[in-house]
Structure formats: C-alpha cells, structure tokens
Amino acid sequence: MTKKAISHQPSAISGLGTALITPFRADGSVDYEALERLLDIQLAGFVDYIVVLGTTGEAVTMTESERKEVRQFIAKHVNGRLPLVLGAGGNCTRSVVEHINEVREELERDYAAILSVCPYYNKPNQEGLFQHFCAVAEASPIPVILYNVPGRTGVNLLPETVMRIYNAHPDKIAGIKEASGNVAQIKDLIKLSAISRQHSDFPLFVISGDDGIACEVMEAGGAGLISVASNAFAEDFWHIVHDKDAALQAKYAEMIKLLFAEGNPVGIKAVLAQKGLIENVVRLPLVANSKTLQEQIAQALKALQ
DSSP: OOOOOOOOSGGGGOEEEEEOOOOBOTTSOBOHHHHHHHHHHHTTSSOSEEEESSTTTTGGGSOHHHHHHHHHHHHHHHTTSSOEEEEOOOSOHHHHHHHHHHTHHHHHHHOSEEEEEOOOSSOOOHHHHHHHHHHHHHHOSSOEEEEEOHHHHSOOOOHHHHHHHHHHSTTTEEEEEEOSOOHHHHHHHHHHHHHHHHHOSSOOEEEEOOGGGHHHHHHTTOOEEEESGGGTOHHHHHHHHHSOOHHHHHHTHHHHHHHTTTOTTHHHHHHHHHTTSSOOOOOTTOOOOOHHHHHHHHHHHHHHO
C-alpha cells in the first residue's frame, strides 16, 4: 500500500481525535495484536486523527525502546490513512527538546503534529511556561498542540499566555488541548483565538480535552475534541463532535464519570476489556479498576446498548 502524504496543516487536527491507549498483556509487555485491533477501529471512518503516546497511552511508564517500537508500529499500520499526533512533553525543557531532535525524521515523515503537555510538578509561572513552549516550538519541525491539564500538572496555562506563545510562533503553534475544566476560561481563549483566525492562514485551534463538555466547547467555537471515550465509542463521539449532539453527549454522562473515577486510562481500559478488545492491564503506579467500578461499568455499558 502506498503511503499517503502527511499533512502539516491545522485542519489535520480538527474534529475528533482519539487519545489512544497502549494495551498490555498480563506479563506487562505491549500487546501488539490488541493494538492493531484498536487501530482498525479508529480507522473505520469515525475518527479524524489519533494521538499516540500521550498520558492516556501511559507513555511515562514505558521505556524509550518501547515508545519507539509503539510509535513506529502505529505509523506503519496507519500508513497515512489518518493524521497522527505524537505526545512529546515533560518537565525538563532540555530533555523535551533533545527528544524532539532525536525523533525529528519520524516526526517529519509520520506525524502531523506533536502534543506537548505543560511541565508538571515543577509548577513554573506563566513566564516559565512561555519560555518552555517557545523552546519546544523552536525545536519542533512540525506543528505543536499545547496541552493544558492543571489537575495533573499543577499549573494552569492562562489564555493570555497561550496567545503570547502563539504570537511568538504563529507558524508553529497549531492549537491547544484545553482540559482545565474551566468553561469560562476556555470560552475566553476561544474569543482571543478568533483574532488569529481573522489574520492568519495558520490559526490557533482550541480543542476540548474533556469528553463531558465537548458540545459546549464546540458551540463556543472550539475545533473539536481529543477524546478518551472514543477508544471504545468512536462512532457516537464522532456524532457528538461533528453534529454537536448534546443529547448523545448527555447519554454518555454516567459512562464518562466512570471512566475517570479511578484514574485514566484505568476506566477506559476496563471498558475495552469488557468489550473483549484488550486485557485489563495498566502499569504501576496505576492498578486495574476495583471490582465495584467494573460492575458499574458493566451496568453503564448495558444501558448504552
């Protein structure tokens, strides 16, 4: 099969993106047969792009050799049929830049963008965040999607700082995955980013990082959703995003709550295991979901049928 050309245009990261899990076997090794099954589900026509080796993919618990094998396996199997976004973040700016330089050839060949999370634990101020992401943008040969998730990182990338980063690198900062849960902040950022859409051929896209508020972000002018739930419910979440189907989103409210009740990707792996697609295995420090949560997920799955 001939490989399709990789698009590095912002439109490649609009719509529904799946934050892909990494399936493991009971012995802890990567389950490539299951990974292929999951990719085929994503390729079936209901996902616009795939995020590889993000936090949902448990990348931080994998060795560098494992991450290399996984990203190359995915790129080979997808073969250009969907845009791919590679997770490339961390709390040491120098290490992130070095990693980008090490995988530069793969990025240019196989990936539409990188997704780079705010530095965690260090708790830099807004100036530190600005300088960190400017360094990432300067190093990356492809567009960068910023990732704001204060509940995990301990820092909140404010809209004014996002726009400052964008204005410093308007040809490189393609968007932001906003998972602050602060709808007012997200709407403020969308308003600010509207200026970039009026004056640039390379606009800043605001992407929801929360399954439960996708419609609200889309109605406010957001560019889509990077979803955990679409690992298992790709078709329905495509309609939630593209049709702004609030009723369908509401139908998934209980399931979305359960997905994150004991951490991510603990919940979605439980769902996929109950669907017979993977083994229910996560890597320490995460552990598999409790029996109570498994039962609740089984009930929620039944209710969705």
